Amino acid sequence: MRTTTKTFTLLFALAIATVACSSGSLSDAETPETLNLIAHDSFASAAAETGAFDAFTEDTGIAVEIIAAGDAGTLVNQAVLTKDNPLADVLFGVDDTFLSRALDEGIFVPHESRHIGDVDVDLVDPTNRVTPIDFGDVCINYDKAWFANTKLQVPSTLADLRAHLYAMHFTVEHPATSSPGLAFMFATIDEFGEEGWLDYWADLKTAEVNVANDWDTAYYGNFVRYGGESSMVVSYASSPPAEVIFATEPTDVAPTGVIEAGCYRQVEYAAVLAGTNYPGAAGELVDYMLSIEFQELVPLTWFVFPANQKAALPQEFLDHTIIPEDPARFDAAYIAENRDRWIDEWIEVMEG
Amino acid sequence: MKQIRWGWVAVATVPTVFIGYFYAYPVARILALGLSELNFGASGVQARLFKVGWFTLWQASMSTVLTLLAAAPLTWAVSTYEFRGRRLATALVTVPFVLPTVVVGTAFLALGVGGSIWAILAAHVFFNVAVVVRTVSTLWSRIDPSLQEAAHILGAKEWQVFRRITLPLLRPAIAAASSIIFLFTFTSFGVVLVLGGFRFATLEVEIYRQAVTLFDLPLAAALAVVQLVGVSLALYLYSTYQERKTVSWTLQRGSNRRKPTGGAVWMVYAATVLTVGLLAVPLMVLVSRSFNGAFYRALLVTDPVVGTPAVAVRNSLLFATVAMGLAMIVGLMAAAIITRRKGQLSRWFDMVLMLPLGTSAVTIGFGFIVALDWPFDLRATLWLIPIAHALVAVPFVVRSTVPTLRAIPEDLRGAASTLGARPWQVWRHVDLPIVSRAALVGAAFAFVISLGEFGATSFIARPTTPTIPTMIFRLLSRPGETSFGTAMALSVVLAAMTAGIVMWIDRAQAGDIGRF
Numbered sequence: 097m098r099t100t101t102k103t104f105t106l107l108f109a110l111a112i113a114t115v116a117c118s119s120g121s122l123s124d125a126e127t128p129e130t131l132n133l134i135a136h137d138s139f140a141s142a143a144a145e146t147g148a149f150d151a152f153t154e155d156t157g158i159a160v161e162i163i164a165a166g167d168a169g170t171l172v173n174q175a176v177l178t179k180d181n182p183l184a185d186v187l188f189g190v191d192d193t194f195l196s197r198a199l200d201e202g203i204f205v206p207h208e209s210r211h212i213g214d215v216d217v218d219l220v221d222p223t224n225r226v227t228p229i230d231f232g233d234v235c236i237n238y239d240k241a242w243f244a245n246t247k248l249q250v251p252s253t254l255a256d257l258r259a260h261l262y263a264m265h266f267t268v269e270h271p272a273t274s275s276p277g278l279a280f281m282f283a284t285i286d287e288f289g290e291e292g293w294l295d296y297w298a299d300l301k302t303a304e305v306n307v308a309n310d311w312d313t314a315y316y317g318n319f320v321r322y323g324g325e326s327s328m329v330v331s332y333a334s335s336p337p338a339e340v341i342f343a344t345e346p347t348d349v350a351p352t353g354v355i356e357a358g359c360y361r362q363v364e365y366a367a368v369l370a371g372t373n374y375p376g377a378a379g380e381l382v383d384y385m386l387s388i389e390f391q392e393l394v395p396l397t398w399f400v401f402p403a404n405q406k407a408a409l410p411q412e413f414l415d416h417t418i419i420p421e422d423p424a425r426f427d428a429a430y431i432a433e434n435r436d437r438w439i440d441e442w443i444e445v446m447e448g
Numbered sequence: 449m450k451q452i453r454w455g456w457v458a459v460a461t462v463p464t465v466f467i468g469y470f471y472a473y474p475v476a477r478i479l480a481l482g483l484s485e486l487n488f489g490a491s492g493v494q495a496r497l498f499k500v501g502w503f504t505l506w507q508a509s510m511s512t513v514l515t516l517l518a519a520a521p522l523t524w525a526v527s528t529y530e531f532r533g534r535r536l537a538t539a540l541v542t543v544p545f546v547l548p549t550v551v552v553g554t555a556f557l558a559l560g561v562g563g564s565i566w567a568i569l570a571a572h573v574f575f576n577v578a579v580v581v582r583t584v585s586t587l588w589s590r591i592d593p594s595l596q597e598a599a600h601i602l603g604a605k606e607w608q609v610f611r612r613i614t615l616p617l618l619r620p621a622i623a624a625a626s627s628i629i630f631l632f633t634f635t636s637f638g639v640v641l642v643l644g645g646f647r648f649a650t651l652e653v654e655i656y657r658q659a660v661t662l663f664d665l666p667l668a669a670a671l672a673v674v675q676l677v678g679v680s681l682a683l684y685l686y687s688t689y690q691e692r693k694t695v696s697w698t699l700q701r702g703s704n705r706r707k708p709t710g711g712a713v714w715m716v717y718a719a720t721v722l723t724v725g726l727l728a729v730p731l732m733v734l735v736s737r738s739f740n741g742a743f744y745r746a747l748l749v750t751d752p753v754v755g756t757p758a759v760a761v762r763n764s765l766l767f768a769t770v771a772m773g774l775a776m777i778v779g780l781m782a783a784a785i786i787t788r789r790k791g792q793l794s795r796w797f798d799m800v801l802m803l804p805l806g807t808s809a810v811t812i813g814f815g816f817i818v819a820l821d822w823p824f825d826l827r828a829t830l831w832l833i834p835i836a837h838a839l840v841a842v843p844f845v846v847r848s849t850v851p852t853l854r855a856i857p858e859d860l861r862g863a864a865s866t867l868g869a870r871p872w873q874v875w876r877h878v879d880l881p882i883v884s885r886a887a888l889v890g891a892a893f894a895f896v897i898s899l900g901e902f903g904a905t906s907f908i909a910r911p912t913t914p915t916i917p918t919m920i921f922r923l924l925s926r927p928g929e930t931s932f933g934t935a936m937a938l939s940v941v942l943a944a945m946t947a948g949i950v951m952w953i954d955r956a957q958a959g960d961i962g963r964f
Binding site for chain 1: 740817
């Protein structure tokens with residue numbers, strides 16, 4: 097008995113020593129105890145609440161500290177302003193609208209994710225400085241009850257909305273202050289071209305389209321579903337599933353629908369920040385975000401679609417929304433070149 | 449003599465270091481960074497700047513005047529009379545002050561108010577009535593009634609007494625309230641965007657747009673300088689006015705409210721019901737929406753994505769306590785300096801302390817990011833949240849205490865000194881008992897400011913600890929009836945907490961009276 101106990105003790109001590117040694121060799125300069133991830137508020141809060149990075153910590157022993165940084169624009173600005181002494185190792189949440197600014201400032205180091213092959217090539221940055229994590233389609237949502245009551249046809253093209261009866265019940269967000277507002281403006285430029293898009297907006301204005309400052313105001317202020325007067329509002333393709341999931345009474349029918357015409361695809365990227373001391377571990381974190389494990393959390397946590405095509409979509413997404421066939425999408429350089437002018441022209445037409 | 453000086457230096461150090469390190473240094477760093485690359489662009493930009501600058505000034509002045517007018521009847525009623533419901537009315541008007549802009553915005557839109565300059569002005573009045581009622585009534589209720597009685601005996605009519613006696617005595621408090629409302633509305637951001645739209649951009653909106661959306665940091669910095677110059681000018685005018693117009697007189701320790709009689713009963717109730725009733729309309733919208741489902745129960749349930757709303761309540765209470773403590777320490781020390789040291793130093797101090805209220809949230813937020821990694825890396829730590837709240841709250845503590853401190857006759861302190869009291873003993877036994885009530889008003893403001901603050905915090909990089917306003921924002925940024933209803937319920941909880949805390953502090957004041 098005694099010897100057995102002794103042997104056990106010895107083996108146990110050995111085991112501890114081995115673990116201690118191996119973890120000792122892990123905690124060299126390459127592997128930090130903690131990685132900091134900076135992201136816009138909506139990503140950061142949900143990531144912290146859902147423990148979306150717990151699996152990464154379990155696998156690698158590296159804790160992930162999440163820092164919230166305002167909206168996407170604020171986030172990129174903060175990253176640029178702290179270029180010399182960065183707040184984090186990895187940044188998440190830069191989209192095509194702000195990408196050029198970040199790339200021009202050289203705040204990211206290239207990283208080729210091991211899962212990048214599972215992503216639609218259209219979303220991939222060929223220089224690998226940013227890694228696509230999710231995409232969301234900005235689309236017009238309509239209230240099904242309103243259209244049933246008025247017996248009006250749901251419009252099927254952007255041009256249909258020129259009609260007074262539609263436009264007066266349609267709310268868009270302002271492109272200067274709202275990200276879906278900007279995306280929808282891009283969709284109209286894509287549809288009507290540089291020559292025709294301003295005429296389109298002039299027609300919408302004549303037909304009394306409504307402009308809200310931001311998504312919250314448009315959806316919860318103007319949308320007929322929440323007491324407003326608009327039966328159509330610029331929102332996301334993922335909004336109808338959210339209406340089902342967050343309904344007060346359980347339901348299998350979404351109260352709102354998506355109009356497929358005039359959708360614009362927004363892509364969000366993660367990237368390794370140039371000032372990090374741990375580029376290797378930071379790259380691992382980006383890879384984890386593109387792994388199936390994390391990607392399958394994406395729809396129900398952030399209400400966007402996973403970039404990894406192998407990730408399965410939840411039933412609510414399959415039942416209550418569509419992925420538009422051919423959404424508009426501009427590349428970052430094109431946006432950077434024209435955005436300010438477009439917004440000024442839009443303001444000129446709508447508010448001039 | 450020398451010893452006395454050192455004492456004052458010590459008292460001055462705390463607010464100086466606080467404002468210097470957490471305000472002046474970050475703002476100077478970010479402005480220097482922006483201005484170093486400044487290069488004025490097209491002439492179209494300048495035309496827009498002029499338009500935006502002019503509109504900002506105009507709407508802030510209008511909002512201030514309208515708020516003073518709207519708050520006058522209720523201020524009169526709660527200062528002069530003791531009546532059933534007085535405390536409740538004073539507490540209720542404070543509620544709008546803390547509600548998140550987007551919540552109030554959707555309520556106004558539901559009432560069909562929106563899309564015009566009048567909607568913006570109405571919302572500014574809605575938010576700021578409390579500042580007038582609370583700041584002015586503290587002083588008004590304690591005017592020695594013998595002054596007014598003397599005027600009556602000499603044949604003055606009621607309104608003549610008001611014009612010749614009461615109003616001049618109230619000037620410092622009215623000016624103090626006006627300066628705060630002016631700064632608040634001068635830097636208005638959310639209200640303007642939600643209710644007016646981009647057409648009515650203020651300097652604050654333009655700074656955000658240039659810095660965050662258009663990446664024109666130099667132009668944003670130039671705009672921030674324009675904003676700071678405007679704010680400093682307004683503050684300079686204010687402090688000159690205060691120094692010239694303040695008269696010392698003997699304040700009563702307790703209040704002199706009397707029971708209304710005859711026609712006054714009706715006027716008091718009309719003033720109260722009308723003001724509180726009007727302010728309550730948007731609040732009723734929130735309340736009715738919050739009862740459209742089992743949303744109050746949802747506050748206690750952990751949502752996998754946004755977390756437990758009730759946890760945000762605990763976090764907010766913690767932050768608000770720390771912020772209030774910081775604001776009281778810094779604010780009271782500053783107020784002591786401002787009132788006891790005459791001349792340039794005092795005036796300079798007074799102005800600098802007020803500046804954070806008139807500085808854009810973007811400037812402060814980005815300033816923190818570029819500056820606060822030295823000597824310790826405070827960026828992205830939890831401390832920044834109560835510190836940012838305290839920066840905004842200090843002016844309220846200073847503003848609610850300085851008028852009272854100024855009104856203490858110098859010979860009262862002189863007498864104490866002659867009897868051998870050291871300066872801090874004079875402060876402890878003369879100033880503090882008289883100012884404690886006003887200080888509590890300041891503390892209440894500091895606390896509720898922290899509860900409701902959202903602007904500055906959203907530009908700071910920080911841990912994901914949710915506060916009540918950020919939780920409301922989380923809920924409102926996703927679709928669905930439950931999200932919306934829970935956000936409304938949490939807003940009502942915030943409103944109820946505010947009213948409760950304010951009433952509790954008022955009661956503490958009343959208890960104080962009993963002690964004397």
